[in-house]
Amino acid sequence: MATILITGGTGFIGRHLCQRLIADNWQVIVLTRNSKAGARQLPGTVRLVGNLDQLEAELIIDAVVNLAGEPLAEGRWTAARKERFYSSRIGTTEQLCSFFAARTQRPKVVISGSAIGFYGAGNGGISPVDECSPAVDNFSHQLCSSWEQSASAFEALGARLVYLRTGIVLGHGGALEKMLPPFKLALGGPIGDGQQWMPWIHIKDMVALIMYCLSSEDIAGAVNATAPNPVSNTDFSKTLGAVLHRPAFLTMPALVVKILFGQMGEELLLQGQQVIPRKVRDSGFNFQYPLIEPALRDLLSNKK
Numbered sequence: 001m002a003t004i005l006i007t008g009g010t011g012f013i014g015r016h017l018c019q020r021l022i023a024d025n026w027q028v029i030v031l032t033r034n035s036k037a038g039a040r041q042l043p044g045t046v047r048l049v050g051n052l053d054q055l056e057a058e059l060i061i062d063a064v065v066n067l068a069g070e071p072l073a074e075g076r077w078t079a080a081r082k083e084r085f086y087s088s089r090i091g092t093t094e095q096l097c098s099f100f101a102a103r104t105q106r107p108k109v110v111i112s113g114s115a116i117g118f119y120g121a122g123n124g125g126i127s128p129v130d131e132c133s134p135a136v137d138n139f140s141h142q143l144c145s146s147w148e149q150s151a152s153a154f155e156a157l158g159a160r161l162v163y164l165r166t167g168i169v170l171g172h173g174g175a176l177e178k179m180l181p182p183f184k185l186a187l188g189g190p191i192g193d194g195q196q197w198m199p200w201i202h203i204k205d206m207v208a209l210i211m212y213c214l215s216s217e218d219i220a221g222a223v224n225a226t227a228p229n230p231v232s233n234t235d236f237s238k239t240l241g242a243v244l245h246r247p248a249f250l251t252m253p254a255l256v257v258k259i260l261f262g263q264m265g266e267e268l269l270l271q272g273q274q275v276i277p278r279k280v281r282d283s284g285f286n287f288q289y290p291l292i293e294p295a296l297r298d299l300l301s302n303k304k
């Protein structure tokens, strides 16, 4: 039985990943700030640790998935919150690297978090963005870039390192849960001019893609964790409205978004690049949900 250490394992993506790993017979260890809450959220076979020092020197850890991070979309980006975005991601990653640097046994593979925010601002451009594309500088880019750099120390420890540049993960929870209320009330619609891209991924494909990266020896470096068919914000809104049988024409003006949400609204809601998952697509990964409409139908029919 192989052993995996996960940070952020109690989160939206982490909880789904833990279930899949347990089903595939992994021994799962989750580093968490709150073991009591973790015990309620995760299967009983998951070992919860509050501190890396709890892990025995002789324990062999084959793989690491590093997802911990203060949520970005929960409100305005104050200076204090920006500091927590950094410390929760880069601080946790540095702790992990120091922990393994001090051990003789090191993981063979490390999957570390990042996001499509790495590519920075974009607004309806026609050129697809893959893992080799240059980034546009903004706060999201700087945060993701620092997160990736902090994880790069794992390469010096001999691990195969993958940076997951994750898109908007659609599932029960996460971003979709926040979008649903206005759409259900027929108050949904495009945000700003609606031209901004929304690279998305179904939670089942997200978990499958992480499992694929764990087992595929040829995958390393940046990996775009997004479905192969990103949609514009207008097309996403139309499709969500159609799946819910609700009109979705009420536009939220860009100015209102900026007043309500400040920089968070500008970078997460009004901007977005046409990110495509070239690396895993070229390597033969099969998406179960490559298109937005079947993905939303699957998720929303299960919610009844």
Ligand SMILES: NC(=O)c1ccc[n+]([C@@H]2O[C@H](COP(=O)([O-])OP(=O)(O)OC[C@H]3O[C@@H](n4cnc5c(N)ncnc54)[C@H](OP(=O)(O)O)[C@@H]3O)[C@@H](O)[C@H]2O)c1
Pocket: 007, 008, 009, 010, 011, 012, 013, 014, 031, 032, 033, 034, 038, 067, 068, 069, 070, 071, 072, 084, 087, 088, 092, 113, 114, 115, 116, 166, 167, 168, 169, 170, 174, 175
């Ligand atoms: N979901 C998406 O659509 C999406 C898109 C792009 C990138 N990502 C990135 O992928 C990662 C996982 O996403 P998710 O949606 O599963 O996140 P999530 O549900 O918000 O969970 C993140 C986990 O990180 C830990 N955490 C939160 N605040 C922290 C803090 N201040 N210090 C240390 N740990 C903290 C928590 O674990 P404990 O409470 O157990 O410590 C939490 O379970 C995140 O870093 C996120 O930025 C997600």
